[in-house]
Every structure is written in C-alpha cells, then in structure tokens.
Amino acid sequence: MVQTVAPSWRKPVAILAIFGLIAALAAFVASVARFVGNWPVLVQAIFYLAAGLVWIAPLKPLLRWAERRSGRKPSGDY
Helix, strand or coil: CCCCCCCCCHHHHHHHHHHHHHHHHHHHHHHHHHHHCCCCHHHHHHHHHHHHHHHHCCHHHHHHHHHCCCCCCCCCCC
C-alpha cells in the first residue's frame, strides 16, 4: 500500500528565500557598481565573478532544510 505524505511548506519558503537572496545580492551589486566602475577592468571582472558565485554558498544548508521532513531530524539511514 502506498502511503501519502502531506505536502511540505518548506519548499515554497526555500524558493522564496533563494529569490530574496538573489534580489538582495543584485541590489547590493547595483548599489556599489558606480564605485566598482572606477576600478581596473581585471579587478572589476574578479569582483563581478565573485558576486555572481557568492549566492551559491547558502544553498546547500537551505536546500537540506527544505528537503527535511517537518518535525523530524534526519536519521542518516535512508
């Protein structure tokens, strides 16, 4: 018999958090763009490359949290 699982509220919250994180980072980068524009081109490229990748760092814990079942800690044996 197939057991049904209630949909989790965590996934929509995680999606909204990811969109919020990206929007906040984009707003920050846009606000410092006039200062960064005065830097040498190579330094600008490094800055924008780092800014484009930094949002990935918090994804793993956020996605792990979103996949966890509500009210239960992961047991480690799946």
